[in-house]
Structures are given as C-alpha cells and as structure tokens.
Amino acid sequence: MAGAPLHEIGPAATGYEASALGFSLALAASWAGPAGIFWAGEEAAFSEEGAPYPVGLAQYGVALDKLIVIRAKKREQALWAAEQALAAPRAVVICALGAHGKPLDLKASRRLLLFAERSHSRCLLLQPANGPSAAWTRWSISPAESNAPDDELGPPSFVAELTRNRAGPSGARFTLDWNAHDRRFAQRALVGDLSAALVDGSADPIRARAG
C-alpha cells in the first residue's frame, strides 16, 4: 500500500535542475519494481536540459529494460501521459515539467494523486515552480560537494530540504550520497531534524508511510 503516492521535487535555485532530476531518478530507481519507471517530460525541458542518456542512466541504477520515456510536445500532453502511466500497477512515474508556464494547479496535482492512489503507483512531480499542491512532500534540491578525496569526484550527492510535509514537520535538511550500486541513499551530514532521517530508507518519511 503506497501511503504517499505523490511527491514534488524542485531545484533549490535556478541552475540546479540537474540535481533535482538526479534526486528524482534516484528515488525512482530505489522504488522501481517489476512495473518499472515512466518518465514523461516536455520536449522543451528535454532540449533545454539535454536529452536522457541511457548509458548514464544505467550507471545511475535505472534498469533500462524497465524504462519508458515520453517526450511530449506540450505541457498538457506530458501531464496527460503521466496520468495514463500511473494506471500501471506499482509503477513509478516521473512527471517533469519545464520552467516555462505556470506551476501545476491544485486540481491537476489532485488528479495525479487520484490516479496514483487508484493503482498503487507513485508519482514524482518534478517542477521548478512551487505552487499549491496535493503532494505529500516537497523537496528542494541542491547539489552537494563530492564526498571524496581532493581532486576526485564521488558518487552523486545532494542537499535535500523537505520544504513541505503533510505527514509531519518540515524544514529538515539532509546531505545525501546516492549509492547507485545498491540503489539507496546514504546520509552524510546531519543538519536539523534527526527523526526524519533518510538512512537506508528505514526512517524515510516517504517509505515510512508505505505500509
């Protein structure tokens, strides 16, 4: 039972879109079951941010044989495609909206929530704008400096701030390294609230609701 079917993720500032996407992909990869991952995005966002690159995605922990990418011409179509994809039982659907256009209204996000609840799938709504939303959580993502010796790049790392949490307190910040090999986050430093720490996903507020 996916208790929290809809989460929102955005960059903490302009220029951090790649990190917000990385965080979404990491979550999707850690949750993905046999139904796999659908990634619905606007054409504009794909050309702006670069096109998804399968070689890198595979290294990131995304199973290529379970990935379907939808390049929609318009925002409405990307949204519609995400709604359709949520009908796949236990699928993870990334709905990536570009910076142009208004943030999703409450009604549209409620629809996503409804579709996800209906078939126990989960939706990660990726959008820079932060408006009213039916999502359980909203995460604001920035890149974190590599956790590696000088002059080496470590695994993908993020600073994730929980800016909205319908299930409890918000405002916690986590510095996370993505362990693509085991498909889980490891927490590096702790700033703020300990109780909602994402260590190994065990105290993951997102997962905690997933009974």
Added chain:
Amino acid sequence: MTAGSHNARWLAIYLPRLSTDRLIRSGRAPADDRPLATYTKEAGAFQLTGVDARASALGLRLAMSLADARAIQPKLEAVEAEPEEDARALDNIAAWCERFTPIVVLDPPEGLFLDITGCPHLFGGEEALRKLIVTHLNAQGFTVRAAVAGTPGAAWAFARYARKQTLSLAERVAAKQRGEGRSNKQAPGRLNAPHPPPPAPRGGGGEDLRATLSPLPIEALRLEPDAAAFIRRFGLKTIGQLTEIPRSSFTARGGEHAMLHLDQALGRVPEVLTPRRPPPMVFALRRFLEPIFTADAVLEVAQVLCEDAAPKLELRGVGMLAAELVLFGVDGRDRILPINVSRPLRDVKALMRLFREKLNVVGENLNAEFGFEAARLDAVRTAPIEERARALVSLEEAAAGAEKISEIVDILSSRLGGKRVLRPQLHEEHAPERAAGWRSALGKEKKKAPEKKPPADSVMRRPVRLYAPAQAIEVMAGVPDGPPIRFRWRRVTREVVRSEGPERIAGDWQKREMTRDYYRVEDKQGRRYWLYREGLYGESEEKPRWYVHGLFA
C-alpha cells in the same frame, strides 16, 4: 489472389468510354455539340482510341484512322490520348470501389474486378450492389457496364457482351438457393453475417455458366487479337461452339490460350489475380443508410466493426498489430485512422480505447464534409496470440502487469505518436553520442542488450543527460593540455574545484572526427559536468575547442 473457390462471386466493371468520359468530366469537351474522340499515333498513322457517344452514333469506330474519321465527320474534336491520365482515373475508381470490398483488381485499360464474395448482403444483394455501382459511376459521368458471376472471366464476358447484365435465370436460381437477393436491412451489431451455406453442388460445377456463356462471341473470353483470329479461322464464332469441339484439335499456341481462358471462365481452372492493395487477413465492412458525420458516430461504427472482427481474429488465433479504420466519404475521398500496438490485440474494449484516443486527436479534423457512407476495419498486420497457461498466481500477476504496461504504451503512442513513446537502447559504439539511442516502445527489441550494472563505487563515468550537439564553452586551462580551471557556459562563469580525466576517446577517422579528451569536473556549487577538448594540444595550428557534452545529476 486465387479466384476459383466454389462460392466466389466476382463483379466485373467495364468502362467502355473511359478516355472520353474523363475528358468531358474535366471540362475539356467541346463546348458545342461536336463529337469527341481521342487518338494516338500507331505505326505512323493516327488512330482513334476512344469515341464518345455522339461520335459513336455518327458511325465513328475505334482503330479508325483520324483522316477517315475527319472525312466522315469534319466537326470532330480530336484530342491526343493520355494513357497515364486514363490509368489514374481507373485507379481512382478502383479506390472508390474499395468501400464495397477490400479486394479490387485493376484490369487495364478500362476494367476492374471486385471480389464481392460474402459482401452483397451488406448492400441488399448482388443486383442491388451492381446497380449501386453503375448508378454512382453514371452520376459521375462514366459510361459503365457491370456484371456478376462466379468467375472473373465470366463476369468480364457478361459485362462486355451480354445483352442484359442482370443475372441469368440459371444464376438467379442459384443465388436464391444461396439465400441472397433478399433485401437485407442491416441488423445493428451484425456486419458480415456468416457466409450463407454453399449451394448443393451443381451439375458439373458450372453448368449454368456454360449455358450462359455459350451464345457469346469468342472474344468474350478475353482473347488476344491473334488468338481470336486463329479461332475464327476454324469457323468458330461463339463460346458454345468452342466448348463442343474436341480439345485435341487445339494444340497451337492460340488455341491453348483460348482453352485456358475458357476453363478459367467456366471455373474449371483457378485464375490468379493481384489486388490493387494486398487484402487484409481479416476485415469488417459496413455501409450506412444515412451518411455519418460526428466522431461519436464514427466511434459507434468502430465498435461494431471491432466486435465483428474479433471472432474472425479469434478463429485464426491472432490479434492485430496494426489496424486501419477506413472511412469512405460520400465525396469519394477516404480518411484512414491507423492504430499500431505493441502486442497483438483483439479485445474490443482495448481496441476501442485506442480508437477513442485517435479520434480525440483527429477530432475536429475529421473533415466529414459530406459525411461518410461506409467504413471498413482492416487488420493490416496480425500476429498469433499465445494463450498463456494459467499456472502460477505471481506469474499471472506479472503478466497482467506487463499486459497493462503494453496497453498504456499503446494508448500513449496512439495519441502522441510512436516517436514520442520510447525505450532506451545501447549500441556497441565508441562515440558517446552513438553509444545509445531510443526506439519506439511499440516495437520489439531486436536483440537484448546486456544489462548494465551500476559501478561498484557508485561513481558516475557517464552523464544522465547528453547535449546533442555538444555546447561550445570558453575555457581557461591551467596548462594547455590539462583540465580547465574555469569555464564560461550560458553566460555564467563556473569555477572548477575538482576534475578527473582525461578520458581519451578516439574519433571515427572515416568521419574525420577528431580525438576528444573528456574531463568530469565539479564546480564550486557541486554541479558536475562532462566536458571535452576537441583535438589534441599541438595537433593543429588552431587552439583546441571545448564543449559541454553532458550533465551529471
């Protein structure tokens, strides 16, 4: 296409004045009442190839020389023949005929064959169908004769040489036995009723044909001119006479040719004809009493056609991979709604979902100006549906999940187009931009790519997003062949704090590509980029150029 089955019904169309009718239709006829003819240059002389009704009435005949014709009829309007245009007109008529059956055979220069086996009841019987076609083509300005028979050869003969093109008495009796000829008000929800039971074997399997063909001249057997002349030299004028002489007397080529055509006309030997378009394995057809205009009405029709096609598909153990809903406009123009799916499908509900999506897209652009008068559903491509053994519940569930995903893929592709719903693909290529690609999620993967595992240290060597083409940047490098210290991209200067590299990737010399040195770098904010320097330092006079090729997430 073999036309020789016992219950086959063929309708032959003959357009004796196609070339002049075409000219008159296109407004190129003489304005006053002058006769019209077409001519061509044959063996150095101008010969008539087509005459309109007026010219015929004045005694002008085909193959007459233009000079003679002018002598008889000084007012004659003569136009040079345009065989390509005539062929196009014939093909247009053939296309229009596909609303009656998907099997239409071109019989140039002025004929068509329609395989109407199992179709007539949709149109109120054979005679009604024949009349419908003749009336419509007449209204379009074509002189036309048409006839129906059990073989293409016989239909051809009746269309051209029989006094009446209605069914002969013998044929009508046979038709009655088959339960045709009753005007058949279409029961809703039923499209093609199952074939009527075949008639009791008739004596000699075509006696009636023999009787009806007998009085016709031997030319009615579609003989080449020299073959006809050869037969006539024996004093034989009618098909009846030809059937009565011993075959052994005909061993010469002309005779054999005539005998083959005779056997084909009588249905003793099957005739192989090639339809204008390959006929679908399964199709369903429906004609409406009233033209339909709206998307909703089209959906209703699609539903009926799907319901009709489903059992036919089931019978063959197949489903549709590609289907076309052809809508025949009253104005003679067709609209085609294609759907493609990732796995064979025959479930009416699933098919209807796809058509609904399709119509959502087409919706307003259906252009049903004068309405549609008929519709056909073709199974363009089919594949066997494997009946799954119901063994394990978990397997069941997994299969149901896969089923659901493929259904979603179908719906998405149907609405957005197959090129927008994609699955990743890896290729064995050195150049990063060629090492991966995307394919339509509808298709089957050609070969299973080996599953790539994430690296044990979880450090990314390749970006999750790739720019195509790579984006040019300005770089300050510490040493000429070293990593960049800072670079400017999208009008923002970025300070490099960590870098790894170079990873050298050789270019394809055949494509004149330069060697690239790739660096993975991290800026002050922790953002990570995949940069490369094109060309080796000192390799050429020019300063090497730098690019951002991708972003690490």
